[in-house]
Amino acid sequence: MVSFIAITALLASLVNAAPHSKDRTSVGLNALAQGRGKQWFGSAADIPGTAETTDTAYLKILHHEFGELTPANALKFMYTEPEQNVFNFTEGDEFMRLAERYQSKVRCHNLVWASQVSDFVTSNTWTAEELKAVMKNHIFKTVQHFGKRCYSWDVVNEALNSDGTFSSSVWYDTIGEEYFYLAFQYAQQALAQIGAQNVKLYYNDYGIENPGTKVDAVLGLVKNLRKRGIRIDGVGLESHFIVGETPSLTDQVATKRAYINADLDVVVTELDIRFAAEPYYSADAQNQQAADYYTSVESCLQVGRRCLGVVVWDFDDAYSWVPSAFAGQGGATLFNDTLEAKPAYYAVSEALQGKKCTVC
Ligand code: XIL
Secondary structure, three states: OHHHHHHHHHHHHHHHHHHHHOOOOOOOOOHHHHOOOOOEEEEEEEEOHHHHHHHHHHHHHHHHHHHHHEOOOOOHHHHHOOOOOOOOHHHHHHHHHHHHHOOOOEEEEEEOOOOOOHHHHHHHOOOOOHHHHHHHHHHHHHHHHHHHHEEEEEEEEEEEEEOOEEEHHHHHHHOHHHHHHHHHHHHHHHHHOOOOOOOOOEEEEEOOOOOOOOHHHHHHHHHHEEEEEEEEEEEOOOEEEEEOOOOOOHHHHHHHHHHHHHOOEEEEEEEEEEOOOOOOOHHHHHHHHHHHHHHHHHHHHHHHOOOOEEEOOOOOOOOOOOHHHHHEEEEOOOOOOOOEEEEEEEHHHHOOOOOOOOOO
16 A cells, blocks of 8 residues: 555656756757757857856856857947947957857857947948948958857848848948948958958848748848859858747758758757747646747758757846847746756757657
8 A cells, every 4th residue: 555655656746747857968958969960059148247147057057058159249249349440359258268168169240230230330421432441340350350269250140121122221221232242251351361261151130940032032142142252151040939930840941951952051040939928837838839949959950960050049038138129028948037947948958869859
């Protein structure tokens, strides 16, 4: 009788075990990804200057699980060149030192974007030639300062509307479409000048993870660059998805294959999968999110080596950018806001181990 009760209690505890009570793998997600031929499993981190910088529990997981780091802000224009031709690489250098300590690769992010650009750029009235010179100076000085410490640069970020036309920005509105090609040309020249032509050049955007007009437009821009003899090595698929609305495995695989067939590397650069509304932590919600993460990681595995890896846009709900960018939305990452791994984490781990998803 006693043993019957004991066994029943044991079985009940196993059945009721919440996914977060599982142990994380001892090797971490990055090692699992590398075991499957990927270059890394990475994360963005908003370091330095934020609570993350000194959060030892956070940093321990960052170090253990991830083998690539993307600075969420430190290399953006407004921080690296706050006033015209006055450069400040202090934060970028600090980020690089952390990545070196952790032996992580760094995807450098980004050079030319409509957002987070310095006031001197947006508040002046420029001729096209003047603004080209500003862009060239920014690209040359930044790229040459960080040199080979960057695995790659997101040269142009989010240049297109969902219909594939160029979106309004100080760059496009002043220079026209040519700004896009010039940015890559300058980055290529700057790297060649310092013998760092191995640093890869990327276009990075969201809404290009599903077949459609915007993907066709990106492929068109790649053709145009190459016609001009300008290098582009890869496309960054941001992959900011919504739970239950994540592109299907078939669509994510087809899209990645389309870029690879155009002789491009592919990286999932900013993966997070947010809830459009509460509840974020009910069992059903968590399982659906796990399934969406599983699909997204699996798509990178299915297309082979030229999907180099996956980067999540930070890994815990406390430091996620989502609640500040999308009112009322959240719960988007692999760990909850007290750093417990969610079913989504175990789904990613299972995908990377070639296992069926048991938490989806
Ligand atoms: C976000 C950062 O995470 C935030 O901290 C910042 O306030 C705004 O930018 N697409 C990108 C990233 O390419 O640079 C953005 O990062 C998220 C969307």
